[in-house]
Amino acid sequence: MITIKPRFQFDCDVLITGGGPGGSALAYHLARKGHKVIVAEAEQFPRDKVCGDGVSPIAISELHAMGITGTEKFRQTNEIKKVGLFIQNDKVIIDLSKPEHLLFHAHIIPRIELDHWIYEAAKNAGAQYFEKCRVTDYVVTDQGVNVSLTQEKRNFQIKTKVIVGADGSSSTIGRKMRGTKPGEEFQLLGLRAYYENVHGPTDRVDIYFSGESFPGIYWLFPKGPDGANIGMAMVSATIPQNTRHISKMLTEHIGNNADIKERIGPGKISGKIAGWPLVFYNSESRITANRVLLVGDAAGLINPLSGDGIQYALLSARWASETLDAAITRNDFSEARLNTYREKVDQELGFDFALSNMLVQFSRNKTLTPVWMSILRIMIARSKDDPAYADTIAGIFEGTYPSHQALNLPFILKTLLQGGKEMAVAPLSELWNNPAGFARSKSELSDTVMQFLKNIKNDPKDQARWLLNVTRSGISVAGHILGSLGR
Numbered sequence: 001m002i003t004i005k006p007r008f009q010f011d012c013d014v015l016i017t018g019g020g021p022g023g024s025a026l027a028y029h030l031a032r033k034g035h036k037v038i039v040a041e042a043e044q045f046p047r048d049k050v051c052g053d054g055v056s057p058i059a060i061s062e063l064h065a066m067g068i069t070g071t072e073k074f075r076q077t078n079e080i081k082k083v084g085l086f087i088q089n090d091k092v093i094i095d096l097s098k099p100e101h102l103l104f105h106a107h108i109i110p111r112i113e114l115d116h117w118i119y120e121a122a123k124n125a126g127a128q129y130f131e132k133c134r135v136t137d138y139v140v141t142d143q144g145v146n147v148s149l150t151q152e153k154r155n156f157q158i159k160t161k162v163i164v165g166a167d168g169s170s171s172t173i174g175r176k177m178r179g180t181k182p183g184e185e186f187q188l189l190g191l192r193a194y195y196e197n198v199h200g201p202t203d204r205v206d207i208y209f210s211g212e213s214f215p216g217i218y219w220l221f222p223k224g225p226d227g228a229n230i231g232m233a234m235v236s237a238t239i240p241q242n243t244r245h246i247s248k249m250l251t252e253h254i255g256n257n258a259d260i261k262e263r264i265g266p267g268k269i270s271g272k273i274a275g276w277p278l279v280f281y282n283s284e285s286r287i288t289a290n291r292v293l294l295v296g297d298a299a300g301l302i303n304p305l306s307g308d309g310i311q312y313a314l315l316s317a318r319w320a321s322e323t324l325d326a327a328i329t330r331n332d333f334s335e336a337r338l339n340t341y342r343e344k345v346d347q348e349l350g351f352d353f354a355l356s357n358m359l360v361q362f363s364r365n366k367t368l369t370p371v372w373m374s375i376l377r378i379m380i381a382r383s384k385d386d387p388a389y390a391d392t393i394a395g396i397f398e399g400t401y402p403s404h405q406a407l408n409l410p411f412i413l414k415t416l417l418q419g420g421k422e423m424a425v426a427p428l429s430e431l432w433n434n435p436a437g438f439a440r441s442k443s444e445l446s447d448t449v450m451q452f453l454k455n456i457k458n459d460p461k462d463q464a465r466w467l468l469n470v471t472r473s474g475i476s477v478a479g480h481i482l483g484s485l486g487r
């Protein structure tokens, strides 16, 4: 007797978990290609998301291709043409250039608006949304994926050919796929507050470096003529252990830093300070498995130097849509097929993320902070007299250039030359004008070396772990450099 197995009935081709920029952009691209897409989103649109609201030129190019930049609402958002870099008692204001291939400068767009526009574009393209609906689990079988969801206390299941995790930095899908949580050395913490009645230049974002938060940064991004998004991002492992209320770090910085205080003027905080964890890219972590794929923050696509992730969420969504389109056509959802997406991510972003990761792992050792502060000072000094050099630095922060552009020989030579100049001229004038200060700065350097040696003696395990991470990330960068030479 012949038995006929009942056919697996799919509710959709692709179930996307999360409707932020990554999930909604992917839904838009797939729906435009005629695929049946369901997006399950835990919240209801329009919804806020803790962010600096800085949307880079590359992110806006992606939005432009989706038809999102043609509206009056987009035209009303704040365009950024300058960046101010501040370090104790020194600063540089840099005009942002616009490379020809990019149509827009960066804009500041509150996420409650930006994410809603992408969601509407996806719905108009034909994607179906289940809002206030959380994906709680999934099971991959030979035939498809059974997804468990909860919507307003009702539990139900959806059958799909493939499931995508676009569910942000605490991704349920990523955790299940990898079977582990990301290591602390790959975690950042971000805080954001909105301020009203902040005046000053509307076209200038400011970034503040301080030893206390390094390798993190503080920022002020103007929303328009009288409001600003102010916040900080820090590597979680370097948050001082005695910090009882992390939000205090932000208010104390604002209270103690003369430059940010001057910029805020009579401005006052509106609403609460909100925090959010971020996980950055670990090239050893999986972002694909049989019938499963991760995009955006869920895949760790965050630049740990700048905290930017919107452009990577949008880019990864487009690349994932190309892989998934081919997978649906061939009816092949194996990890090997989905790995074409991983290869694209590595090819386009691998070098950049490896370099940023190495710099962050290196600077995670707080004993070396004075050295990094000196390097930043040298870079700021050079930026004042060298527009091309300044342009590279500003481009890295704006997300216009990849960070590995800074690795080119002229940039490194200029930094070293400037460092040599400062070391030759500054000590002589400092010795002449301020002998006590000169002696202090020399003893700071030897203190740094002594502290470093003491740390190795006191906690060899921790120092060995740090060295291992630095070496690993260094090897990864070296691999990318060799790869690029071979191309």
Ligand SMILES: Cc1cc2nc3c(=O)[nH]c(=O)nc-3n(C[C@H](O)[C@H](O)[C@H](O)COP(=O)(O)OP(=O)(O)OC[C@H]3O[C@@H](n4cnc5c(N)ncnc54)[C@H](O)[C@@H]3O)c2cc1C
Pocket: 017, 018, 019, 020, 021, 022, 023, 040, 041, 042, 043, 049, 050, 051, 052, 053, 054, 055, 056, 133, 134, 135, 136, 166, 167, 168, 169, 171, 172, 189, 190, 191, 192, 231, 232, 233, 275, 276, 277, 278, 295, 296, 297, 298, 301, 302, 307, 308, 309, 310, 311, 313
């Ligand atoms: C303080 C801070 C400042 C930042 N500033 C900037 C900046 O200025 N510029 C920049 O480019 N980037 C910035 N980022 C990073 C940026 O916010 C992220 O990279 C971006 O939001 C990634 O988009 P995404 O779609 O991958 O994830 P998200 O925007 O996090 O969207 C994930 C969605 O998934 C939903 N979800 C989660 N779990 C489930 C579930 N189980 N079921 C259903 N839905 C679920 C969530 O509700 C959410 O809507 C900042 C981040 C922080 C924390």
